[in-house]
Amino acid sequence: MAIRKQHINPENDLGFGPQPVIKNQPLINKDGSVNVKRKGLSRFNTADTYHTLIKMSWGRFWVVVLSGYLIANLFFASIYVLIGMDSLDGASGHNHMSHLMDAFFFSAQTISTVGYGHISPRGVVANSVAAFESMIGLLAFALATGLLYGRFSKPSAKIVYSENMVVAPYGENGRGLMFRLANIRKNVLIDLDIQVIFSYNEFVDGKPIRRFFPLDLERKYVSLLTLNWTIVHPLDANSPLIDMIYEDLETYQASFSVLLKAFDDTFSQTVHSRTSYIAQDMVWNAKFIPMFTRAEDGRIELDMSKISEFEKVQ
Numbered sequence: 001m002a003i004r005k006q007h008i009n010p011e012n013d014l015g016f017g018p019q020p021v022i023k024n025q026p027l028i029n030k031d032g033s034v035n036v037k038r039k040g041l042s043r044f045n046t047a048d049t050y051h052t053l054i055k056m057s058w059g060r061f062w063v064v065v066l067s068g069y070l071i072a073n074l075f076f077a078s079i080y081v082l083i084g085m086d087s088l089d090g091a092s093g094h095n096h097m098s099h100l101m102d103a104f105f106f107s108a109q110t111i112s113t114v115g116y117g118h119i120s121p122r123g124v125v126a127n128s129v130a131a132f133e134s135m136i137g138l139l140a141f142a143l144a145t146g147l148l149y150g151r152f153s154k155p156s157a158k159i160v161y162s163e164n165m166v167v168a169p170y171g172e173n174g175r176g177l178m179f180r181l182a183n184i185r186k187n188v189l190i191d192l193d194i195q196v197i198f199s200y201n202e203f204v205d206g207k208p209i210r211r212f213f214p215l216d217l218e219r220k221y222v223s224l225l226t227l228n229w230t231i232v233h234p235l236d237a238n239s240p241l242i243d244m245i246y247e248d249l250e251t252y253q254a255s256f257s258v259l260l261k262a263f264d265d266t267f268s269q270t271v272h273s274r275t276s277y278i279a280q281d282m283v284w285n286a287k288f289i290p291m292f293t294r295a296e297d298g299r300i301e302l303d304m305s306k307i308s309e310f311e312k313v314q
Contacts, residue, residue: 021201021210021253028257032274053147054154061151065144072111072140076133077103080126087126090119111137155267158184159260161275163308167235168287175235176218179277180288181260182228182307188265189225196233198240200254213240215256225262227302228291249279286310 021027029035053061080103085091091102106119110133121130162179170176183189196215201208216239218232235242248254260273289309292302 021199021255026255026257026276026278027199028274028276030275054150058151061147068140072136073104073107076107076111076129079129080106083125083129087121087123088119089122107133110134112141113137155264155269155271157189157260157262157264157271157273159273160184160304160307161258162288164281164283164310165256165277166283166286166288166310168285169313170232170234177215177233177235177241177282178230178288179258180228180230180291180307182291182302182304183225184304189262189271190223190265192222192225192229192260192262194220194231194261195259196231197257197259198254199257200249200252202252215239215241227300228307230288231258246279246282246284249282254279283310285314286312 026035053064056064077100080088081096081099085099085102088102088106091099091106102119109115109119110130113134121127159181160183161181165177165179167175168178170178194217196217197212198215199210199212202211203209215233218234222229233239233241235244256277258275258277262271262273263269264271287310289306289311291304291306292300295301
């Protein structure tokens with residue numbers, strides 16, 4: 001085996017313990033999420049509702065909000081129709097569909113507390129339903145506003161990573177394992193600290209056990225991220241990967257977990273970013289193409305589209 005065994009530190013297991021990797025499933029996904037599937041929870045479990053609404057994509061979030069708005073209005077419109085259209089003064093529908101449309105738009109006005117006055121409730125039952133709906137509307141819109149603000153104000157690091165790791169020339173006649181990253185946003189990240197944890201399956205007494213090793217980096221700390229940052233692990237005598245070959249990394253389902261911590265100067269809070277690489281993401285005998293050039297006025301221009309571009313070398 002070309003992966004050099006070193007002293008095992010149980011504190012380096014990333015919280016996954018000795019569980020082996022099966023079928024090249026990464027411990028950490030490319031987007032930084034943990035690759036663990038939970039089961040056994042109640043179908044009506046609400047412990048993760050807020051986290052789900054905050055972390056889901058904007059497209060899914062708006063689908064949830066609009067779907068909830070339509071369902072609530074259809075629900076109350078159905079109640080008004082069941083009560084009887086004579087309980088809504090000003091409703092001018094002449095068939096079932098037009099009655100439902102009148103009740104739906106009256107519900108939309110009531111739930112948002114707009115109340116144009118064209119249609120108004122009559123009787124104790126209709127007024128009671130309208131009063132209850134307006135209360136539900138106030139609470140629902142307050143909740144939606146809070147979620148919207150939380151999604152905008154949530155501190156996060158928008159870091160883009162190269163799609164591949166490369167094994168490139170490094171130093172004098174040496175090699176290095178490299179990937180690079182950059183900040184998509186224009187905000188300033190300071191005091192950046194990065195860790196790269198190498199892990200692979202090792203067979204002990206015939207059973208696979210996951211081993212974890214923090215890799216020594218050329219530089220694991222920078223004060224300010226202004227351009228891209230190329231992370232380098234020197235493949236020297238101290239590296240467990242000095243004699244590595246692709247077949248070994250693939251056989252033992254090796255992976256590299258990247259953990260980045262930085263201080264966001266805009267939010268004045270610490271932010272985190274994660275990603276991972278597996279053996280299939282490695283490119284041998286290649287080096288990254290520079291991302292930055294000089295403009296005519298002398299300023300540095302950083303081309304984010306080149307974050308993953310590389311060229312082969314001898």
